[in-house]
Amino acid sequence: MPFQKIQAEKLSTSVAHQIEMLILRGILRPGERLPSERELADRLGVSRPSLREAFAELSEKGLLTAKAGAGVFVADVLGSAFSPALIQIFGSHEEAVFDYIAFRRDMEGLAAERAAQYASDTDLKVIATIFEKMEAAHPKRNPTDEARLDAEFHLSIIEASHNVIMLHMMRSMFDLLREGVFYNRSVMFKQRTNRAQLLDQHRAINDALQARDAQAARAAVTKHLDYVEKALSDQKTAERNEEIARLRYDHEKERN
Template sequence: MPFQRIQSEKLSSSVVRQIELLILRGILRPGERLPSERELSEKLGVSRPSLREAVADLQERGLLATRAGAGIYVGDVLGSAFSAALIKLFAAHDEAVFDYIAFRRDLEALAAERAARLASDTDLKVVDTLFRKMEAAHTKRNPADEAKLDAEFHLSIIEASHNVIMLHMMRSMFELLREGVFYNRQVMFKQRTTRDMLLDQHRAINSALQARDAAAARAAVEAHLNYVEASLSDQQKSERNEEIARQRFEHEQSR
């Protein structure tokens, strides 16, 4: 017969599974510090030896990491998504920029469509809260905060789609965007007209999601990233034209 005796699970195994799920679902993020051993053992209702056994297991698998004198942190689980060589290759070729935008357009449009159907009311409150923060940051002269919130807004939609594979893939992609591997996002927010257009586009995405209109949410994301693509193309052309004009000017001065 295929039956086996039921065995009670070790407490440390229960702790491992709970922390694994928090990381998998994107609730605990890479680099996030865990509570102290005493506090965490109290929250989980387990002894410190059981907690230490669970932490050791998770550390061995790279999901947690210890920093000397600073505590325990979630491991850099996104770091292995792309090799260092591939990241450098992305940064060296403009072609990667537009492939990246196309990739985002396809996946984020799908995520928005899913979020409109599957997100909980709390998920949509998070999306709306981030948009309201974007509106507040929009009034500031320095675009840094608005650019940062832009990434958080998009990631909140992916979180609301409740697909953990998509979540971790896109977090990795946005981490590269934050590092300027594909393009400098703050450049997009420098011109007031562009900032106004981007805010209107995010407003359209948010409104469609709050209305749970899947088709409109998908279309709004696609329209937004089409605009980003066109703006970056224009920016690259402008930079090339400026370089040619500078060379012409220097030549005329030397004659």
């Protein structure tokens, strides 16, 4: 008969599995510091030697890293998504910007559709809370804060889609965006018209999600990223025109 004896799982293996799941679900994030050894052992109800054994297993897998005198951290597991050479190419070629927006439009549209269908009530509360922060930040006119909340809003939707592959892939992409590899996000918030329309677009996305209207959520994301694409295209055209105008101006001064 094809039966085998049941073997109890080692405590350290159970601990390692729980931490892996928290990383997989995006709850523990790259660079995040874990609680102290004593605190975490108490929370998990295991001995400190069992916890150390789990840490060693996860460190060997490249999921955790220990820093002398600082503690144990989630490894930067997203850092290897793109090579440094490829990141440099992304930053120096204009077409990468628009390919990136097209990719986001497809992926985030799907994520919004899934979130409307599969998000828990708590997921939707998280999205609504971040949008409320966006509304509160709007009168303060701080491009850095608005850009940060914009990224958090979009990532909260991806988290609510409950697809771990999409979550980690898009987190990696947003890290590059946050670093200005694709474009400087804060530029989008400097113009009054852009700021008002961007807030309205995020409101439409949030409203559709709260209503659990999958088609409307996807359409709202598509409309938003179409606007971002056009705004960036207009910005780049304006920059090129200004460069030509400066050349004309410098030349005109030399003629005098």
